[in-house]
Amino acid sequence: MSHAIQSSEMSNRCASLRRDARDPWTDIVSMLDQLCSGRVSRGLHYACAEPSARYRNKAQLDGLMVRIVERPTVGPVTLTWRDPLCCSYGNQEWYLTRARRTGVCALSGLEIRRGQTVYRPRATRPQALNANAMILKEILDDVDD
Numbered sequence: 001m002s003h004a005i006q007s008s009e010m011s012n013r014c015a016s017l018r019r020d021a022r023d024p025w026t027d028i029v030s031m032l033d034q035l036c037s038g039r040v041s042r043g044l045h046y047a048c049a050e051p052s053a054r055y056r057n058k059a060q061l062d063g064l065m066v067r068i069v070e071r072p073t074v075g076p077v078t079l080t081w082r083d084p085l086c087c088s089y090g091n092q093e094w095y096l097t098r099a100r101r102t103g104v105c106a107l108s109g110l111e112i113r114r115g116q117t118v119y120r121p122r123a124t125r126p127q128a129l130n131a132n133a134m135i136l137k138e139i140l141d142d143v144d145d
Contacts, residue, residue: 066107066135068143077119077140087129094119096137105136107143112136 063084069091070078076093097120103112112118118134 064106068140076122081121081130081133083130089121089128089130092128092130093122094135095122099134103132103134105139106133107135108139110136110139 065080065082067080068077069080076095078091079089079094081087081089081092097118099112099114099116099118102114104110105112105118112134117137119137119140120134121128121131123131
């Protein structure tokens with residue numbers, strides 16, 4: 001009889017643990033739902049929804065991963081862009097231009113001054129979430145494929 005009680009108690013404890021354990025997929029779906037409905041914390045929502053506010057300072061580059069997919073001798077460079085807080089693009093074209101504003105280089109974190117030669121994402125509709133990101137020409141040119 002005591003064995004049955006112990007088994008029953010163990011079963012209740014396991015059930016309780018299962019109820020208390022958080023399912024990571026449920027959490028992810030819930031977070032995505034919050035992002036889509038706008039019910040997310042102000043800081044995260046601001047970082048993701050306002051491309052003009054992103055990539056303005058070195059602290060916003062944490063976790064960013066950039067990889068060169070294709071670099072022809074002339075023309076745009078194709079990059080893979082992975083930002084865990086904001087966006088991910090597998091084959092994004094970046095073109096050479098002059099910086100229209102100050103900012104930071106997405107690869108090096110170095111300051112970019114207005115007028116410097118930089119790579120920027122090609123304009124698209126809808127606007128890419130990393131549309132205001134810049135990479136200094138000399139930094140990208142020094143990266144080995």
